[in-house]
Amino acid sequence: MKILQITPAFIPSEFGGIKIQSYYLSRQLVKRGHEVTVYTSNARDSRTNLDRKGLYDIDGIKVVYFNNYLPNKWLPLFFTPSMVRPLRDELQKYDIVHQHGIRTFQSIAAHYYCGKYDMPYVLSPHGSLPQIPNWVTFKKIYDYVFGHKVLVEASRVIALTPAEAEQCRKAGIKESQIVQSTNGIDIDEFEQLPERGAFRRKYCIKEKSIVLFLGRIHKIKGLDILAAAFAELLRGRQDVRLVIVGQDYGYLTQLKKNLRILNIEDKVTFTGFLSGRAKIQAYVDSDVYVVPSVYESFSTTALEALACGIPVIVTDRCGIADVIGGQAGLVVPYDKEQLQHALMHMLGNDRIRLQFGEKGKLLVREKFNWEKIAEQMERVYRGVQYG
Numbered sequence: 411m412k413i414l415q416i417t418p419a420f421i422p423s424e425f426g427g428i429k430i431q432s433y434y435l436s437r438q439l440v441k442r443g444h445e446v447t448v449y450t451s452n453a454r455d456s457r458t459n460l461d462r463k464g465l466y467d468i469d470g471i472k473v474v475y476f477n478n479y480l481p482n483k484w485l486p487l488f489f490t491p492s493m494v495r496p497l498r499d500e501l502q503k504y505d506i507v508h509q510h511g512i513r514t515f516q517s518i519a520a521h522y523y524c525g526k527y528d529m530p531y532v533l534s535p536h537g538s539l540p541q542i543p544n545w546v547t548f549k550k551i552y553d554y555v556f557g558h559k560v561l562v563e564a565s566r567v568i569a570l571t572p573a574e575a576e577q578c579r580k581a582g583i584k585e586s587q588i589v590q591s592t593n594g595i596d597i598d599e600f601e602q603l604p605e606r607g608a609f610r611r612k613y614c615i616k617e618k619s620i621v622l623f624l625g626r627i628h629k630i631k632g633l634d635i636l637a638a639a640f641a642e643l644l645r646g647r648q649d650v651r652l653v654i655v656g657q658d659y660g661y662l663t664q665l666k667k668n669l670r671i672l673n674i675e676d677k678v679t680f681t682g683f684l685s686g687r688a689k690i691q692a693y694v695d696s697d698v699y700v701v702p703s704v705y706e707s708f709s710t711t712a713l714e715a716l717a718c719g720i721p722v723i724v725t726d727r728c729g730i731a732d733v734i735g736g737q738a739g740l741v742v743p744y745d746k747e748q749l750q751h752a753l754m755h756m757l758g759n760d761r762i763r764l765q766f767g768e769k770g771k772l773l774v775r776e777k778f779n780w781e782k783i784a785e786q787m788e789r790v791y792r793g794v795q796y797g
Contacts, residue, residue: 411791412445412503416520417510418488420450420473423460424657424683426626427710428536431593432510433468438784440470447471447504449496449516451478451488456659485548488514497523506791507531512538512560513552521560530794533564537707537729539577558582565794568787570708571729591786593708594778600717604687609695613679618649619757622696622720624689624711628659632702632725632744634668639702639749641672643757650677650757655692657683693718697763698756699739701728702749712739713778716770721763723752733777738770 417432419425429450436446452460452475462475474496480489493516501507501523509520512535524531539561549557558581561567567583569575569590578588609615621640625631633654640652652674654665662680669675684692693699699715699722706728713730715722722739724731735741740756742748756763 411505411788411795413439413447413791414501414504414507415446415448415510416507416516417448417450418514418516419453420448420475421468423453424455424685425453427593427708428510430710431534431536433471434594434596434780435784435787436471437469438780439788442784442788444788445472448473449476449493450474451476451490451516453478453488455657456486457481486513488516490515494519501529502527504529505795508787508791509533509560509564511536512557513549517560518556521556521563525563530565532566532568532790532794533561534568535561535574535578537570537574537705539574539581540705562587566790568790572732573729574707589790591783591790592778593710593713594780594783595710595713595717595774597717597775597779600690600714603694603718604691606695609688609691612691613653613681615651615653615679615695617651617677619651619697620695621650621652621753621757622655622692622699622715623653623702624655624684624692624699624715625701626659627654627656627662627665629661629664630704631661631706632704633661633665635744635746635749636700636702637665637668637672637674637678638746639753640677641674642746642750643753644674644677646754647757648677652678653681653692653696654678655681655684655689689714690718693720696720698723698753700749700753701725702744703728704744713774716767717774719767719771721756721766721770723749723756725749733773737766738773739766 415432415436419429421429421433423429439446452462454460459478466473476490476493497519562582566589567578567587569578575588575590693715699720701709701712701724708729712722716738724734725744726741727744731741740752742752
């Protein structure tokens with residue numbers, strides 16, 4: 411098949427998880443013999459663009475980067491008007507279109523030309539259906555004018571979790587249109603893990619235990635309750651350090667202020683954005699990984715931690731909570747005290763922590779490897795293509 415993937419950002423961008431998921435899916439589809447082209451923006455992050463325009467070959471994927479003209483710190487629309495002509499002139503040569511995300515300029519343009527040429531498309535919202543918590547007014551207006559049509563006119567909508575499938579139903583998508591298919595991680599990346607200690611040495615961490623958060627430094631990520639729970643944890647033990655890995659998305663100043671008020675800033679390490687081997691070193695040297703999010707449709711980082719044998723704690727607002735709970739970690743309500751108790755329990759019980767870590771490794775390899783996910787997506791494409 412000739413497959414066109416349309417995604418707001420793509421590697422080596424640092425912008426969000428969609429870039430990683432669309433890359434691994436595309437790479438695996440190429441391995442399965444398909445011809446895959448990606449249309450994307452050159453947005454690096456919320457402020458800058460990659461120094462890329464035009465066609466690149468990345469692991470056999472044809473990637474076309476279009477200039478993003480509107481900085482996403484103002485409006486996350488990924489405004490790429492130069493994508494319109496290729497969509498108009500070349501869309502009909504593809505067998506299937508897969509759109510990633512719903513509230514972007516690309517979604518509007520692709521929806522229009524798919525409709526014009528009667529081209530079927532598959533849509534992955536990637537957890538973006540709820541109108542929370544930023545840009546709420548923009549999201550409501552966009553959904554009223556464009557978003558609802560983009561959703562309901564898709565041949566198939568990919569829901570990452572049962573919760574997202576229910577969101578699709580509430581949005582008016584027919585049951586026959588909804589397919590549940592998870593995200594995954596590159597299992598090969600975690601086969602040869604680095605030895606413990608490299609991350610600790612680099613950041614001069616002397617404490618016995620490390621609590622790790624990795625992701626966007628954003629209000630929706632729940633870092634306020636993580637800081638508060640960690641402060642309570644320190645009342646009972648001082649041999650623990652909180653490590654926060656990630657890029658600032660407008661919340662770093664407030665977070666550091668909270669840490670000063672809690673008087674724990676000397677027990678917190680910020681590393682900035684990490685990727686590749688440096689990121690895996692952070693996982694390996696940690697004792698527990700935390701996803702304290704206000705809302706999280708999925709959590710690829712939790713899967714990465716599990717692939718490293720690190721147990722996780724997630725809030726019940728995380729889409730994979732039902733997968734994690736009791737198997738590879740703990741699920742807690744979005745509550746400071748509950749999170750603090752979970753941290754204390756996990757860090758105080760080596761046996762439980764090791765059991766969760768080993769189960770987590772097996773879980774990730776069985777359910778979240780891209781070979782199986784791409785095989786399922788291939789069946790979805792063929793089902794749409796041949797009706």
